[in-house]
Amino acid sequence: MTYKQYRQYLENHLSKNRYEHTLRVYDTAIELAGLYNADREIVEQAALLHDICKCESDDVLIHKIKQYNIDESLLTFNKELWHGPVGAHFVQDVFQITDETIYNCMYYHTTGREKMTVEELVIFVADYIEPGRNFPGVEEVRELAKIDLKRAAFQALKNTLIFLISKNATLHPNTILAYNDLAK
Ligand code: DGI
Ligand code: FE
Ligand code: FE
Numbered sequence: 793m794t795y796k797q798y799r800q801y802l803e804n805h806l807s808k809n810r811y812e813h814t815l816r817v818y819d820t821a822i823e824l825a826g827l828y829n830a831d832r833e834i835v836e837q838a839a840l841l842h843d844i845c846k847c848e849s850d851d852v853l854i855h856k857i858k859q860y861n862i863d864e865s866l867l868t869f870n871k872e873l874w875h876g877p878v879g880a881h882f883v884q885d886v887f888q889i890t891d892e893t894i895y896n897c898m899y900y901h902t903t904g905r906e907k908m909t910v911e912e913l914v915i916f917v918a919d920y921i922e923p924g925r926n927f928p929g930v931e932e933v934r935e936l937a938k939i940d941l942k943r944a945a946f947q948a949l950k951n952t953l954i955f956l957i958s959k960n961a962t963l964h965p966n967t968i969l970a971y972n973d974l975a976k
Pocket of ligand 2: 842843846875876901902
């Protein structure tokens with residue numbers, strides 16, 4: 793499929809806000825890829841597709857977690873964490889996107905993980921700092937992203953963990969592993 797066809801699919805399957813977020817992540821990710829020498833084609837596809845399953849219903853996401861044999865422990869965590877792993881498998885299944893780096897960028901875009909590649913870091917940080925975001929502390933992460941991608945990812949993870957703890961939310965192990973890895 794061409795870039796235009798992916799965009800068409802996304803426009804038909806995402807809410808307007810989510811589609812516009814996706815385009816902003818795409819632009820931000822391309823900028824970061826240039827700054828940090830990440831693979832531009834991989835980053836473009838992963839950024840464009842990262843939230844492809846974000847607007848699916850809970851029932852559809854649960855069905856796909858089972859269909860794709862994704863670790864079902866995911867279901868014991870917040871629903872917000874389901875769309876990344878499902879999306880990573882969905883693009884393999886439906887668009888025959890077999891690239892492992894794209895899969896990992898998509899799979900781990902919400903939680904992060906230990907030993908993220910530069911492409912994974914680009915998607916993770918772009919998703920956090922795209923110009924439509926207004927999280928407390930996002931401006932600091934935007935500044936860090938210009939000088940040190942890992943420090944930017946660390947600060948984003950730290951902000952997310954503090955936010956989740958303040959809400960008494962569960963912490964996914966990969967979020968903690970990513971934080972620990974970057975804290976070193
Ligand atoms: O899909 P987006 O909104 O663009 O962004 P995302 O995929 O990064 O999802 C953000 C949400 O995920 C946000 O509400 C915080 C939540 N989140 C991230 N890490 C964890 C988490 N939620 C829980 N419960 N546990 C985590 O470790
Ligand atoms: Fe997402
Ligand atoms: Fe996103």
